[in-house]
Amino acid sequence: MKSDFKESIDRAVNNANLTGALGKFSEAYKVNRAKAYEGIDFEVLRTTIAERKSHAASHLDLMAAAFTRNAEALGAKVFQTNDPEKVKEYILKVAKENNVKTVVKSKSMATEEIHLNSYLEKAGIAVGETDLGEWIIQLAGQTPSHMVMPAIHMTKEEVSDLFSKEVNERLTTDIPRLVEVARKELRSKFLAADMGITGGNIAVAETGSIVLVTNEGNARMVTTLPKIHIALVGIEKFVEKFADVVPVLTALPRSATAQLLTSYVSIITGPAPNTDGSMKDLHIILMDNRRTEMANDPKFKQAMQCIRCGSCLNVCPVFRLVGGHVFGKIYTGGIGTILTAWFDELKKSEEIQGLCIQCGNCKEICPGKIDIPELIMEIRRRLVQKEGLPLLQKAIYRVVNNRRLFHGMLRAASIAGKPLTSGKFLRHLPLFLADLTDGRSLPAIAAEPFRDRFKKIKQPKLKEKAAFYAGCLIDFAYPEMGEALVKILNKAGIEVVFPEEQTCCGAPARYSGAYEVAEKNAIDNIKALLSEDVQYVISACPTCTVALAHEFISTFESLGQTEWMPRAKELAGKTVDFSSLVKKLVDEGRLTLKEGRKLGKVTYHDSCHLKRTLHVSEEPRELLNKVGYELTEMFECDTCCGMGGSYSIKLPEISAPILQRKLTNIKETGAPVVAMDCPGCVMQIRGGMDQDGADIRVRHTVELLAEQLED
Structure with missing residues (x-):
């Protein structure tokens, strides 16, 4: 009998709308992101971000004190707490003191983290999301599936149905018309709201400023029209100096949505005047919720460098199959697994951490330079320390750690498996x-x-x-x-x-x-x-x-x-x-290979550990070219094949479709041979080709080169 978690995986991988939407986006994202970063040294940029965010995380008390001092000097009210319940109580208190009946919100993962909407609604306050994606999922009664694009999992047909119910009119899937409906519905909410609530992308200690980044302009409306503005900001958003905003704003849109710049960047430094001449009531809540503990943990401190761009989700081969409602809780994907383990509890990351296949895509692309796979490994270690290993795993490792027994069992399995063997x-x-x-x-x-x-x-x-x-x-x-x-x-x-x-x-x-x-x-x-x-x-x-x-x-x-x-x-x-x-x-001239021969086409699959940890990708290609193979690159040559060691055994529901995508990309090159440097990838891809029936030879580079040694 499958667990609820396994069933949720099955539903996701068999949801053509979901996998189609996520697949198309991830394909386009990689190309567009590369264009967006043209002319920028990404390694220099992300090293700068990592250093400045790490510095802020190492001095959180100083950051908070400076921010509070500078923001309050300008007229803002600053409240800091480690307790999510006190955050909600503070917001409700401000609302009641000002007779607030309606609230409009711009997109904020911090409010999602503490379940603010339902808390306010239970107190009789109407809460309206104004980010288009957030409004869509609010109408659907769902939670965000992505930190930047919360409704990426939904089709235009599904959105049309939701909007039709909301306005009591049968709408088509014409996107401009749907946007027009959203604009009309949301505009009335802005005008009627008594309070606006936002998050904050950056908090600048030096100036007491909050930086908000949006594409729709809704944050401008939320912070301008209501007379009360509350900004809920996690203390991981601190940077020390105003100049530190520049590298974050350079990376955030490029990494999040492959844009050069978002449509709106709002910098709020102190209360602004209302339309009636009074000053806006500006409250800034600095929320800890175990962030200080994270910053003090030598392993997990680097997670404080996250700028919440969601790029780790955009390149994750698992996320694009199952989406954030499976791979995550409030925060999704690889970084979401880490944040869940800290902001919620370690136990709640137990199932989702197992979804990480350790391909390293996220580490390579993270603008905060966070080693997400390594931190997920650390979560696994701490879960084992706390919960212990399952009995089956204990038994397996006892065998593996006894070399003679392990090798003896493999020899015995060779004999026992003969009745099940066909060819190799x-x-x-x-x-x-x-x-x-x-x-x-x-x-x-x-x-x-x-x-x-x-x-x-x-x-x-x-x-x-x-x-x-x-x-x-x-x-x-x-x-x-x-x-x-x-x-x-x-x-x-x-x-x-x-x-x-x-x-x-x-x-x-x-x-x-x-x-x-x-x-x-x-x-x-x-x-x-x-x-x-x-x-x-x-x-x-x-x-x-x-x-x-x-x-x-x-x-x-x-x-x-x-x-x-x-x-x-x-x-x-x-x-x-x-x-x-x-x-x-x-x-060095110590090894001579046969050259000048035409051996035909070959395509090459980059094994994850070889390319992303050992940083080897050109060497095998150059060797194959040298002996006479014509290299034809496949689409997504460096995307995981789904093997992941024991991953393909634990989660075949995910491993299999990842493999099928890889097989398709190989076949589309027209090459009769696919080479790779990993026997695990050979096992996965050769086994897939065998069942597929494709006439494509799957070879380790060592085999192909050994055939081309000079006599």
Whole structure:
């Protein structure tokens, strides 16, 4: 029986309107964002934003004191609290003291966070959203599905039906007509309102200013027409100086909606005059709600650098399938998962954090330079610390941490799986395992693993040595990849050693939050891989390479493990991915590849860890071109294939459609071969192509290059 959460995923991925709307937007966004950032050094810009926001987060008390002093000197009333209930009580008190009957609001995630609308409505105050998207979802009785575009999940037909009911007139889907209706309906709300409530995109300590950014002009109306204006601002919106507004305003529209600038930027510095000559009653509420705790947490402090652009949602392959009503609570997507864990409670992030596939798109594009995947991993770790591991996972990790038992079971599975094997694939599994082969075939476990084949390989005695870390897939599913790697390195004058004590890299445990299990994996592999004096430790799996080069160290740091840290750093210094090392050897003239041949078209899939963590993308392409392949780039070449390690097992409902999109993009290139540098991606894409029936060969780059060595 499926959980409610699993059922919500099923409904979302099978909702053609939802996936269509999100898919079209994400495709257009990537292109338009690139144009919007032309001429701007994004890395310099986001480093500036990160530094200035981090500085403000490190001095929240000073920021709040300066802001309060400067805003109150101009006539504003400033109220600060950590308690969301006191925020609502304050607003209601102001409303009652001024006999407020109607409130208009501009878009504010902070008010959504504390459920302000329902609180005021229960007190008999009418609340009207005036942002078009917010008004639409208010009419629909929904919550925002996106932090910037709250109604992105809805079609014009659905909006037409909502508006028709509101105005008691059958409307068509003509968008200008729908906008006209909205303008007419909302204008009367502006004119009748007793109070206006806004959020704040930026709060400037130096001047006591609130900066509001909108495209529709509704915030101007909300802050101008009613005689009372209340701005609810989370204290993460602080910047120290007025000059700090510039980098945020440069990035916010470009990252949020791929615009050069939003239509309206309002800077409110003190109360403005009302139309009758009196001064506006301006209240600014500085809301904490655990933000200070977040700023004091060494891991999560960086989340205070978020400028709420929503770009992490726009590029997320999972979000564009399921939307924010599945992937989030109040705040949505990857950053929403982090904010939910803090502003609500850790437990409420338990299901949604599992939706992150760890592809790293969000980290690459975040203008606040937040490592969202790493923070989600930290949430997983803290959930495990608090709740413990499920019994099944405990049992699995006990096996994985016992290398002899684990490898013995894989050997046994090779024999047991023969009745289910067709060619090199397991195409259909029985009973409760059937989901694992839904949309893709699985590789059969090799009859002879690489560790056995390696003993039979005759290598010349060479001065330079490299330890080969095979990883589980090459060792037990794709030993031919390991043989190809040995062949290439031998040709370059490097002898390969294979430490038999090597075991799982620990990525499955780490990505599940089981850091203690990952620590044991790390120590075992450090002992094995540094047991001989080698110049390199080479891996042909980017996930494993990342583990060896980065995650052993970060796991030890998280656990306060110091004994093995020097050895972990030594290992990291020697670790290199396959394509980077081969490119280096070719450039140095130590490895000669056949050139001048025409081998036909190939397209290349960028594995997530290779491109986004190891920053390797051009090297394999250059090598393939060098041996004579004509590279034809696929659409979204660097978008996740849906594998995500154990993700495809835990959430096949999401993994499968991500894979199908990847298969379509590959087939549309017309290339008969697709190359990649990750055996996990090979498993996913090759298995998908097998079930698809497409006549396209799926190869690891190591195999293609080994075929083109000079004699």
